[in-house]
Every structure is written in C-alpha cells, then in structure tokens.
Amino acid sequence: MADDMTAPLLSDSEVSANALPSCPFRPTVVILGSGDFSRSLAVRLVGCGVRTVVGTRCVNRIPLGLFPDAVELKSQEEALAASQVECVVFMALFPEHYSSLLRLQSALVGKVLVDVSNAAEINIRGASNAERLAELFPHSLVVKGFNTVSAWDLQTGAHDGSKQVLICGDNTKAKRKVLQLAQDMGFHSVDMGGLSASRNIEVAPLRLFPSWSRPILVTFLLFLFFYGYGFLRGILLPFLAQGHNFFYRLALDLVNESLPAVALVMLALVYLPGLFAALLQLWRGTKYRRFPTWLDSWLQCRKELGLLSFTCAALHGILSICLPLRKVTQYKLINTAYKQVKAGVEEPWDEVGVWRSDLYLSCGVLGLGVLSLLAITSLPSVGNSLNWREFTFVQSGLGYSALMLAIMHTLFFGWDFAFHIEAYSFYMPPSYLIAVALPCTVLVCRCFLLLPCISNRLARIRHGWESRNSCPVLQRHQVVANGTSQDV
Numbered sequence: 001m002a003d004d005m006t007a008p009l010l011s012d013s014e015v016s017a018n019a020l021p022s023c024p025f026r027p028t029v030v031i032l033g034s035g036d037f038s039r040s041l042a043v044r045l046v047g048c049g050v051r052t053v054v055g056t057r058c059v060n061r062i063p064l065g066l067f068p069d070a071v072e073l074k075s076q077e078e079a080l081a082a083s084q085v086e087c088v089v090f091m092a093l094f095p096e097h098y099s100s101l102l103r104l105q106s107a108l109v110g111k112v113l114v115d116v117s118n119a120a121e122i123n124i125r126g127a128s129n130a131e132r133l134a135e136l137f138p139h140s141l142v143v144k145g146f147n148t149v150s151a152w153d154l155q156t157g158a159h160d161g162s163k164q165v166l167i168c169g170d171n172t173k174a175k176r177k178v179l180q181l182a183q184d185m186g187f188h189s190v191d192m193g194g195l196s197a198s199r200n201i202e203v204a205p206l207r208l209f210p211s212w213s214r215p216i217l218v219t220f221l222l223f224l225f226f227y228g229y230g231f232l233r234g235i236l237l238p239f240l241a242q243g244h245n246f247f248y249r250l251a252l253d254l255v256n257e258s259l260p261a262v263a264l265v266m267l268a269l270v271y272l273p274g275l276f277a278a279l280l281q282l283w284r285g286t287k288y289r290r291f292p293t294w295l296d297s298w299l300q301c302r303k304e305l306g307l308l309s310f311t312c313a314a315l316h317g318i319l320s321i322c323l324p325l326r327k328v329t330q331y332k333l334i335n336t337a338y339k340q341v342k343a344g345v346e347e348p349w350d351e352v353g354v355w356r357s358d359l360y361l362s363c364g365v366l367g368l369g370v371l372s373l374l375a376i377t378s379l380p381s382v383g384n385s386l387n388w389r390e391f392t393f394v395q396s397g398l399g400y401s402a403l404m405l406a407i408m409h410t411l412f413f414g415w416d417f418a419f420h421i422e423a424y425s426f427y428m429p430p431s432y433l434i435a436v437a438l439p440c441t442v443l444v445c446r447c448f449l450l451l452p453c454i455s456n457r458l459a460r461i462r463h464g465w466e467s468r469n470s471c472p473v474l475q476r477h478q479v480v481a482n483g484t485s486q487d488v
C-alpha cells in the first residue's frame with residue numbers, strides 16, 4: 001500500500017511523452033538583443049523548459065534579476081558559439097540594426113533565424129524586413145513569426161488565453177521547427193506559407209480593426225440619418241412653423257429614438273446578403289460561380305454588423321430604463337395627473353393601451369435577450385464549442401426570431417400612430433416606420449425562400465446540383481450527343 005502511494009501515477013516515460021507529443025528534441029534558443037521582447041520571450045521559453053541563451057552587445061549593462069536565473073547571458077559571439085547548429089536564433093532587435101550583425105555571418109550559417117519585427121508602415125514598398133534579413137544572411141534559414149504577439153502576451157503565460165502566431169518561411173524544415181516551438185510555448189501556430197507572406201504578417205499588428213471599419217461606418221451613417229431625420233421632423237420644423245421649443249429632446253430622447261432604428265436596420269443588414277446570395281444561386285442555377293466582390297465582403301462582415309446592432313439595442317435598453325428618471329417625465333406625469341383631476345376623470349384605465357405597452361416591452365426584452373445570445377455565440381471561444389448545426393441554428397434560426405421580435409416591438413409601439421394623419425407631421429412618416437421597412441422586406445423574402453418548391457431547389461443547388469445552362473460539363477455532353485463540335 002505504502003509502495004502504491006509513493007509510486008507516480010504516470011511513469012517517467014509517459015510523462016515526457018505527454019509533455020512533448022511530437023517534439024522529442026527541443027532546440028536551444030538564442031535571442032539576440034536584450035530589450036522588452038527578448039525579456040518576455042526568455043521568460044516564456046524558460047517557463048516551457050527550453051534552454052535559452054541571450055546574446056547582448058554588453059553583458060555588464062544588464063541589471064541583475066532582469067532575466068530569470070535559468071537564462072544564460074552572454075555576448076552575441078559567445079551566445080552563438082555556445083549553441084548547436086540546430087539552435088533557433090530570435091532576432092529581437094529592430095531591423096535597422098540587422099546590418100550590425102553582419103560580422104556574425106559565419107556563426108549564423110545553417111541556423112534558423114526568426115525575424116520578429118513589425119513593419120514601420122502599412123504600405124510596404126519593396127522587400128519585407130524578413131526578406132531583407134534573408135538577403136543579408138543568405139546561408140541562414142530565415143523564418144518570419146511571433147511579431148503578432150506582444151511582449152505582454154508572451155509574459156502573461158501559456159494558460160492565459162492562447163494567441164495565434166503566424167509563421168512563414170521558404171525552408172520547410174526550419175519553419176516546422178519554429179511552428180513546433182510556438183506550439184510548445186502554448187500558442188496556436190499557423191503556417192502562412194513561403195517567406196513572401198511576411199509582407200502581410202509584418203503589417204498585421206499595424207491594422208486598426210480591419211474588418212470593423214465598414215460596419216462602423218454604416219452604423220455611424222445610419223445613426224446620422226435617423227438622428228438628422230428626427231431632428232428635422234420633431235424639433236426644427238415644429239420650431240420654425242409653430243414656435244415650439246423641443247430642443248431639450250436632443251440629448252436623450254432623440255438618441256433613444258435613433259438607436260433602436262439603427263439596431264433594427266443593422267439586424268436586417270445581417271440577413272439581407274444571405275438572401276441576395278440565395279436568390280443569386282437560384283437565378284444562376286449553380287453554386288459554383290463566385291458572388292460579386294461587394295456581396296462577398298458584405299457576407300464576411302455579418303458578424304460585425306450583428307454585434308453593432310446588439311450594441312445599439314443594448315444602449316436603447318439602458319436609455320429606456322433611464323427615461324423615468326428625467327425631469328421632463330416627472331413634469332409630464334404631474335401635468336397629466338393635474339389635467340385628469342381637473343377634468344374629473346377617476347378611472348383613466350385604457351385596456352388596449354395597457355396590453356399594447358406590455359406586449360411592446362415584452363417583445364423588446366425578449367428580442368434583446370435573443371440578440372445577446374447571438375452576440376455570445378459569435379465569440380470564438382463559445383462558437384468553437386458548437387457544431388455546425390448548432391451554430392447555424394443559433395445564428396440563423398434565433399437570428400430571424402430576434403428580427404421578428406424587434407419588428408413586433410416596433411409595431412406594438414407605434415401601430416396606433418402609424419395610420420393617423422397626425423403621425424405624418426410635415427408629410428414625414430415617423431422614423432420607426434422607415435426603420436421597419438427593410439426588416440419587413442427581409443422577413444417576407446425569407447418566407448418566400450421557405451416555400452417548398454423554392455427551398456427544395458435551393459437545397460439541391462447547395463448540394464452540388466447545377467442547371468443545364470450553368471454546367472459546362474452537361475453542355476459539352478449535349479453538344480457531343482447532337483453530333484456537333486466537342487468544344488463549347
């Protein structure tokens with residue numbers, strides 16, 4: 001029994017096999033440079049049990065305790081001499097200083113050099129830093145990588161949110177070595193191909209929300225439109241025509257009126273490109289022809305459009321909760337109560353109004369709840385835990401439910417006013433009626449696509465069926481059968 005307790009659960013051979021499933025041998029890592037990146041990289045490497053040597057221009061300048069004790073601090077020449085040929089050398093210095101290492105050229109022959117630098121500007125003219133490094137050291141094996149992780153990411157440890165490390169290089173063996181090292185350090189390494197890909201990898205950290213710019217612009221323009229429309233219809237024209245001063249509505253009321261309109265239109269914009277794509281496939285009779293570029297990029301930014309729609313809806317919810325706190329609301333309540341007392345009204349109960357307001361609030365809250373679920377499942381960590389069927393159920397099934405609830409929320413709110421002539425002051429319809437037009441069109445189109453004759457044809461197309469007019473193979477067979485030329 002005592003023996004059982006002292007025996008390890010896994011034998012030594014099992015432990016090492018599990019720790020390093022595909023890397024029986026870890027190369028020594030040399031880091032040239034002792035700056036921020038070098039320090040963080042060294043901490044991470046030592047934490048993963050990799051022998052790490054830092055090569056610096058001046059060992060004496062490095063304060064005691066700056067690097068972990070396990071890191072060997074040497075001059076650049078000694079660091080390279082102390083490592084085997086199979087070692088991986090990280091160039092943790094700025095590319096402007098690469099040429100200062102030319103004297104180490106012979107010591108770097110046959111070694112894997114990892115270029116971790118970022119581009120100085122987004123539009124790279126000529127060769128990338130990694131390509132220039134390869135020109136400077138033609139007898140070394142240059143690999144680009146690790147520039148997309150910051151010194152901070154390196155230090156936060158292997159278990160604190162794994163990040164992608166994009167890696168490229170012309171020598172497959174060298175690249176594999178770096179890919180494996182990144183994996184061992186707890187990163188998710190991605191092979192991006194040959195060294196020419198380094199141009200894209202180098203600018204990747206400089207890009208500011210590349211997939212967000214258009215959705216943000218659309219949201220901003222829609223907000224501007226609805227805010228401007230509301231201002232004109234509800235504030236400026238009444239002031240000019242009747243002298244009413246409603247300018248107090250600018251700060252909260254008008255914002256809270258514009259946000260749900262933007263949220264609704266944005267949600268419709270999430271589902272509209274999918275409908276266009278389906279209609280295009282039906283019309284073409286094939287799925288093997290590319291969509292136009294505008295539709296392709298629209299389809300790709302649906303997640304961002306959806307998240308921005310959720311943000312606007314959530315802000316609308318918060319602002320609506322704040323409405324009763326306003327002084328204006330308090331004044332209006334007291335005023336209404338005073339008028340009722342004066343008119344002798346004792347029971348101002350409005351059965352239809354009560355039902356309508358409850359239904360309107362209930363649809364709004366449910367719609368926001370479903371939208372929150374959509375937003376959560378669009379997070380990669382949550383989305384990855386769903387299979388394809390679950391993901392499409394949430395994103396499409398629940399997405400259309402959210403759209404329907406949002407439309408019902410709007411219609412319950414304004415159904416009464418929509419058909420009254422007073423609602424069209426200055427011949428302008430209320431903004432919620434404008435906002436609801438596109439979502440209603442999307443829902444109608446979706447219902448049309450659900451008709452069995454349409455949905456069956458679409459399903460066949462998506463499983464690879466092609467109409468005779470769209471399929472070059474079928475056309476060729478027909479021409480051959482008709483006894484004419486084989487070329488079409």
Ligand code: NAP
Nearest residue numbers: 033034035036037056057092093094097100117118150151
């Ligand atoms: P840094 O703190 O300024 O360190 C640069 C190091 O380069 C110096 O400490 C110096 O170390 C060394 N060096 C070698 N030859 C040099 C010379 N002739 N003149 C000046 N310095 C020389 O910079 P860093 O932030 O670590 O960045 C280093 C590289 O990593 C850059 O290419 C950067 O783009 C890339 N990078 C950095 C980060 C980050 O978060 N910091 C993230 C991704 C990529 P010795 O004096 O010991 O030789």
